[in-house]
């Protein structure tokens with residue numbers, strides 16, 4: 001069993017490491033990938049295949065101070081309506097390149113706040129998506145829902161359009177914390193949103209909560225988790241609050257002297273983690289929890305858990321296409337990212353060109369390293385057999401890499417003939433361990449606290 005002193009000596013409380021929702025991570029993308037590559041990668045997909053589709057809506061009625069997402073505040077609907085028209089135009093462009101018979105295994109609307117759309121705008125977008133690619137059997141349609149920004153009419157359209165996974169933003173139920181993070185959201189508002197979602201038979205309810213918030217204590221996070229458990233969510237994301245005021249300027253409004261220290265963050269995470277585990281939730285990777293019959297829990301058990309830009313998934317599709325400003329797509333050939341600024345994105349699409357401005361074409365040992373990091377983030381284990389069979393890895397080089405990594409972490413890991421394993425006691429170090437397999441220059445990484 002390791003101690004806090006050992007975790008501290010290993011650098012856990014000082015390290016800033018990527019979250020590894022891709023490898024290489026987005027700061028390593030460059031201008032070499034263009035809209036032409038994006039188009040040809042789409043055309044190169046097999047006929048009758050399945051893809052995952054992500055639509056980004058970078059608007060919110062009011063910006064929460066804590067939020068580090070790419071979004072902008074708007075008091076009126078006209079920029080949102082114009083943006084939806086642009087998204088529909090981008091979907092039409094996608095349709096001209098997609099091979100025949102392509103279907104969707106996943107459709108995800110994220111943001112920002114996609115539920116800011118009026119029912120009419122939502123319906124128009126759903127119809128356009130269906131026209132471009134129908135749902136495959138068993139497909140999932142998930143939407144990020146801000147409980148402050150939802151009503152019966154909008155839920156009717158979403159549920160009628162096939163939404164079967166609703167993801168609500170909770171963050172924390174404590175009023176003092178909500179005030180400090182600029183996100184007022186009374187418990188009743190959240191409870192009412194959950195009730196409306198359930199009443200429409202939406203199969204799965206997900207919720208996001210945060211640890212590491214100003215004024216958060218073990219007692220407060222316990223209360224938040226208990227209140228959340230009263231909704232019996234199918235999945236919970238327990239994200240560490242990323243305080244990056246130099247990037248997300250609105251975070252300058254957050255009282256930094258009220259933030260917990262890194263060791264306190266670890267305690268907050270552990271407190272919440274234990275509560276979910278006691279309640280029968282399966283632990284999914286580094287920061288998710290799922291009811292035992294949820295797809296993520298089953299994927300974790302059967303070794304099919306994957307990691308992508310939306311976090312953890314049981315989606316088997318190799319291709320994720322992200323549309324909208326700043327969205328990232330992943331193909332077997334590499335990553336392509338749209339222009340982050342809504343204005344630049346809109347200008348490109350209106351001119352009839354894809355809005356790709358950056359990306360990364362896989363080269364060298366990228367795919368091997370990407371898989372090793374994904375295995376660690378999903379299964380806390382690297383299986384050498386798969387790497388040798390699928391990526392032509394050299395077993396002796398792998399063994400040397402594992403031994404070096406284990407030495408760096410003072411023997412806390414398990415190295416066997418089958419591979420490398422992170423036992424439960426060393427799991428707070430997972431992202432730092434994953435970083436050992438990252439060959440890119442860390443000074444370029446977009447950092448967030450290791451704990």
Ligand SMILES: C[S@@+](CC[C@H](N)C(=O)[O-])C[C@H]1O[C@@H](n2cnc3c(N)ncnc32)[C@H](O)[C@@H]1O
Nearest residue numbers: 067068069111112113145146169208239241242
């Ligand atoms: C893109 S937001 C969309 C959620 C939706 N607009 C809402 O407010 O409910 C998705 C999630 O990102 C997480 N998030 C945003 N800013 C964060 C930060 N600074 N650190 C960690 N997680 C953050 C929050 O948990 C949030 O629910």
Ligand code: SF4
Nearest residue numbers: 060063064067111112
């Ligand atoms: S948390 Fe949601 S509502 Fe708040 S600013 Fe971020 S995306 Fe917008």
